[in-house]
Amino acid sequence: xxxxxxxxxxxxxxxxxxxxxxxxxxxxxxxxxxxxxxxxxxxxxxxxxxxxxxxxxxxxxxxxxxxxxxxxxxxxxxxxxxxxxxxxxxxxxxxxxxxxxxxxxxxxxxxxxxxxxxxxxxxxxxxxxxxxxxxxxxxxxxxxxxxxxxxxxxxxxxxxxxxxxxxxxxxxxxxxxxxxxxxxxxxxxxxxxxxxxxxxxxxxxxxxxxxxxxxxxxxxxxxxxxxxxxxxxxxxxxxxxxxxxxxxxxxxxxxxxxxxxxxxxxxxxxxxxxxxxxxxxxxxxxxxxx
Amino acid sequence: xxxxxxxxxxxxxxxxxxxxxxxxxxxxxxxxxxxxxxxxxxxxxxxxxxxxxxxxxxxxxxxxxxxxxxxxxxxxxxxxxxxxxxxxxxxxxxxxxxxxxxxxxxxxxxxxxxxxxxxxxxxxxxxxxxxxxxxxxxxxxxxxxxxxxxxxxxxxxxxxxxxxxxxxxxxxxxxxxxxxxxxxxxxxxxxxxxxxxxxxxxxxxxxxxxxxxxxxxxxxxxxxxxxxxxxxxxxxxxxxxxxxxxxxxxxxxxxxxxxxxxxxxxxxxxxxxxxxxx
Numbered sequence: 117x118x119x120x121x122x123x124x125x126x127x128x129x130x131x132x133x134x135x136x137x138x139x140x141x142x143x144x145x146x147x148x149x150x151x152x153x154x155x156x157x158x159x160x161x162x163x164x165x166x167x168x169x170x171x172x173x174x175x176x177x178x179x180x181x182x183x184x185x186x187x188x189x190x191x192x193x194x195x196x197x198x199x200x201x202x203x204x205x206x207x208x209x210x211x212x213x214x215x216x217x218x219x220x221x222x223x224x225x226x227x228x229x230x231x232x233x234x235x236x237x238x239x240x241x242x243x244x245x246x247x248x249x250x251x252x253x254x255x256x257x258x259x260x261x262x263x264x265x266x267x268x269x270x271x272x273x274x275x276x277x278x279x280x281x282x283x284x285x286x287x288x289x290x291x292x293x294x295x296x297x298x299x300x301x302x303x304x305x306x307x308x309x310x311x312x313x314x315x316x317x318x319x320x321x322x323x324x325x326x327x328x329x330x331x332x333x334x335x336x337x338x339x340x341x342x343x344x345x346x347x348x349x350x351x352x353x354x355x356x357x358x359x360x361x362x363x364x365x366x367x368x369x370x371x372x373x374x375x376x377x378x379x380x381x382x383x384x385x386x387x388x389x390x391x392x393x394x395x396x397x398x399x400x401x402x403x404x405x406x
Numbered sequence: 407x408x409x410x411x412x413x414x415x416x417x418x419x420x421x422x423x424x425x426x427x428x429x430x431x432x433x434x435x436x437x438x439x440x441x442x443x444x445x446x447x448x449x450x451x452x453x454x455x456x457x458x459x460x461x462x463x464x465x466x467x468x469x470x471x472x473x474x475x476x477x478x479x480x481x482x483x484x485x486x487x488x489x490x491x492x493x494x495x496x497x498x499x500x501x502x503x504x505x506x507x508x509x510x511x512x513x514x515x516x517x518x519x520x521x522x523x524x525x526x527x528x529x530x531x532x533x534x535x536x537x538x539x540x541x542x543x544x545x546x547x548x549x550x551x552x553x554x555x556x557x558x559x560x561x562x563x564x565x566x567x568x569x570x571x572x573x574x575x576x577x578x579x580x581x582x583x584x585x586x587x588x589x590x591x592x593x594x595x596x597x598x599x600x601x602x603x604x605x606x607x608x609x610x611x612x613x614x615x616x617x618x619x620x621x622x623x624x625x626x627x628x629x630x631x632x633x634x635x636x637x638x639x640x641x642x643x644x645x646x647x648x649x650x651x652x653x654x655x656x657x658x659x660x661x662x663x664x665x666x667x668x669x670x671x672x673x674x675x676x677x678x679x680x681x682x683x684x
Binding site: 122127133143144147151208217219221222225241282346347361364377385396 | 411432449494497507530559618635
């Protein structure tokens, strides 16, 4: 076996990963900014430098605001539920009951199934004469155009994202619940505290870091949503379910307007980076300490 | 006390049923023959005109085996590359002192903040430039699917954490025995971080298996489709034939379902804290 001088060893170990990260993260990262100053719309092979014009066009484009608004709706629609509801489920599951493993498996199932299959399954539930509208009719209401009515389409898509995320965050919470000292609960029982006060005074303060972590990671993933929208609505009707990522995809790969798409991508980059920085510096600091 | 538990069971059973109901309804639809109205009110969960013919029909028209093999190649190679590259990069970051360590560390950390969706366009342009697309040849097509996801900061930091947890004496003993750094890495340290490697493998596999955005951008040939792309394509192929679309979707889910049930303890034990992705 040939012997390397161990002075070079760390670099050799790091080299393959660093090359790939440079080619597929750093170069594209800077290129995104570069592309956003170019105009591809007149000639895709001969882009022209147009400075900040893509940004100006973007700020004058009503769809840009619609898309930002929809992404905001996604955040306020999905994140609070994904933070609170899985915690509630985790507390219930943590009660050491019979059949807990089965519950965990069933609730986790949507997480592992391909998002495309999940979106197709929901598209079928949402069909005009589908099973959901049957129940809506049963309650005495008119059928709802879940995916065809601009008023509802974004919420119908958000429901899929929530449904697919619950199991994932529940398991994260379960891991955190294991670290809560049991003596604290016993003390509560002696004081005669009920189920709700027990968890409000002991569990929630104890797992606050996890709650914060789930808030930021569910917010980041809500901003990256694509497949649900692509499979169910293509952003329609009338842009009512179009979010940032879908709009970038559409402008880049369908309209071939690479410059405008890159300006949009810069907006997405900035928003996601703010959330990521909060996450890294406030909640996961220990993991990333040198 | 017993009364309280009953309520908890009722809530958990309801949530469990809601979690799987979309699939149940899809399975039900996939098993209904042409004599049965799939839009019947009230909806029938148990098919009255029970048939397997939607499955055989969609199986004969769609190359599921091909999609499955493509997905296996992509997910399999992506997992192997992630394990090797993350472990290799994580080791010096945890264990060695060298010039430029700090800057490398923070550069890798910075990539965590870059969402793929924001840089997918230049990644695509680079992939074209490197001739890693399926219109060159199948191998190039697979490389184009795999390489952008062959390593990421999450994996590197997961492995770094694992190496940090190993006592330094292990390495010192190996050095006394005359091992060089590569032998220490391969024979002494890697076997000790197996649990982390397993977690990384399983979560990388699930992520790669379900990936939809990237393959739908780069793939041009139907023969190269992975399962998610192929399943999405069912909608166009069978436009409103929901029996076939349902059967195809269920068929495509069977492999990952088996994988999940076999590996369920890794997913639901709650001991995979390090695998949390933002």
